[in-house]
Amino acid sequence: MRRAFDTLFGRLVLIVIGMLVLSHVAWFAIIRFERDNVQTRFAVEEAVFLVEAVRQHIANTPDQPLPPRVRTVTLDSPDVPKQPDDDIPRPLQRFIEDLKDRLPDGTDVRLNEPGGPPSVWVHGAKDTGWIVVPVQPLRPPRSRDRMLVWLALIFSTAVLAALFGAWQLQYPLRSLAQAVGRFGRGQPTPPVPERGPRELRQLTHGFNQMVREVSQAENDRAVMLAGVAHDLKTPLARLRLRAEMMDDEKMRDGVVRDVESMAHIVDQFLVFAHDRPDGSEPVPVDEQCERIVRAYRAVSPGVQPVRLNLEAGPAFVLPAATLDRLLSNLLDNAHAYGAPPVVIETRREAKGWVLSVADHGKGIAPDDLIKASRPFVRLDPARGGSGHSGLGLAIVERLARRAGGECEIGNRPEGGLRVAMTFPFDIATQPLAERRAGPQHEERAL
Template sequence: MRRAIDTLFGRLVVIVIGMLVLSHVAWFAIIRFERDNVQTRFAVEEAVFLVEAVRQHIAKAPDQPLPPRVRLVALNSPDVPKQPDEDTPPPLQRFVEDLKDRLPDGTEVRLNEPGGPPSVWVHGAKDDGWIVVPVQPLRPPRSRDRMLLWLALIFSTAVLAALFGAWQLQYPLRSLAQAVGRFGRGQPTPPVPERGPRELRQLTHGFNQMVREVSQTENDRAVMLAGVAHDLKTPLARLRLRAEMMDDEKLRDGVVRDVDSMAHIVDQFLVFAHDRPDGSEPVPVDEQCERIARAYRAVSPGAQPIRLKLEAGPAFALPAASLDRLLSNLLDNAHAYGAPPVVIETRREASGWVLMVSDHGKGIAPEDLIKASRPFVRLDPARGGSGHSGLGLAIVERLARRAGGECEIGNRAEGGLQVVMTFPFDIATRTLQERRAGSQHEERAL
């Protein structure tokens, strides 16, 4: 099961949102703390200014009336509030302490009783009474603040911008990963646009250059192989004609068998060199497997028995030519190196359609399995001279990948070789028109 966190985009999203949440929470706490400090400092400075203004007023113009809400109260007045106690809220305690620090030493500061207008009572060493001045109300932080709304708006905008940036960053890498997958499956790989950061552009440029060089090498090899194989067909035909005219029957049969073996090798070369998408009409795999098995028994009466276990149904379809070549090579390989019976199976799995061919022989040594599908590799030195070029399994793997599937070569637990080919549902059910349209699009992209 794929998880979003496993992708580069998913991890970038988690990192970006996590960092934005941490930064916004930190900024919110800092702003609220600094707002309280600024409010307290402003209230302290305002109170100090008013107290000093009242003192100047008393010293220079005692007969003039005081401003509204500013008054002088006798020391023994019953209206004088009590000393602040431990139940006083922390902001008010901090306000009183800061105000004492700003006033001369020995100044006594008290706050008005709750319920009345906010004011502060100040009595200095040289004051005849209490100076009462208004102060800014020190409101405690509210649970719902407009700041939260603004932070939520900024956070949402930042997240959207970060997600867009993360998507822009991972999109070129995702395109490159898809191209690497296509190239690894042997499918045509159009050049990947060189976008994104400099390092990613350099990586994409190197990949495109590698694909071009590998494609050119493959094309040169295919052209050379096809040219050699094609040129050999005419001499082989003349050689077979001359062999048929020999008088010695035993010698004639031996030469004809050798010519047929060489002709089979040449045909294998041509099939391996053919690198174009199959343009034949898709046919139901189960029906085609039955026809090929019947034809194989008719042509080779002494061949190994073939068992069919076809459970895919008519929805599983592949190009007729590719399917014929796949089964022919696998049946020839099982007949030459395996043991009866040979089993052809089809089924539907969660990953796609499965076509499997297995036999009951000795199989392939585990250390040689990785080399089994390499072209021109014979795992048994004794295998040669009988029309085998070491291309059978290589052709099977190439045909399976060219049809959009994957090929896995291994040994059965009970003994014998098995070749499992898996085809995705969307590829194994394409019509001929869809396949040709996709092939033409890939050729134009290349």
């Protein structure tokens, strides 16, 4: 099961959004705190200025009226508010403390009763009464703040920009990962565009260089194998012709068998060296399996029985030539080294279509399973003289990967060898034109 944030892009999204949320919350708290401090300081400065202005007015022009909302009250007036409690809100408590710090020592500061216009009552040691001046309202934090709207807009814009940057960063890596997957499956891999940061460009350049060198080595090996196999066909044909003219029937049959074994090895060399995409027409696998088994029985009437268990249906299709080579190599391998009956199965699983061939022989030793698909490796030295070159399972694995699938070789719990090939749904049903276009078409589609 694929997790949504298991990719590089998903983890970049988590990191970016987490950092943005953390920074925005921190800035919001700092701004709110500083705004409250600024508001308190402004209210304190305004109150101190008004109190000093009233005192100057009383001292210099006592006969002149005071400005609106500014007044003096006698000490014994019943309107004088009570001494503030300790449970008043923290902003109001801080305002009173700051105001006392700015006024002379011994000044009594009180706030008017709730419900009226916000004002502060001040009585100093030299004042004959209470000086009442208005103050800026010190409101507690509101449930809704316009700053939250601005922060939400800034946060959304930053997230979109960060996601675009993360996508731009991971896109070259995704292309490189897809190319590595194709190269690992043995499929033709076009050069990956070198883009992104410097380290990523260097990595892509090294991968492209490695693909070119490996492809050149593969081409040289394929040309060598094909050339040797092709050059051997002519002398083998002459040997067979001369063997047919021999008078000794027993010797003639022995030579013909040896020539046929050598011809089979040459044919395997040619198939293994074949490195081009299969351009044959896709055919339903179930129907083609039935035809191949009928043809196999007709050509070799005395071979071991082959059972069919075909459950995939007509939706499972593969190129005809690839399917013929896969089944012919697997049937030859099962008949040569396995035990009857040989079972061909097709079915649909969660990962894709499955084509498997199994026998009921002894199977392969667990330590040798990893070497079973290596070219030119014979797990049984006694098999060397039977026209086998150690290429059968190697050809099967290469053909399966060329067709976009995966090959798994293992022993059955009840005995015998089982070769299972899994083909993804999008590969097994790919149109012929796209198959012939190869990976270049896939690259353009990304």
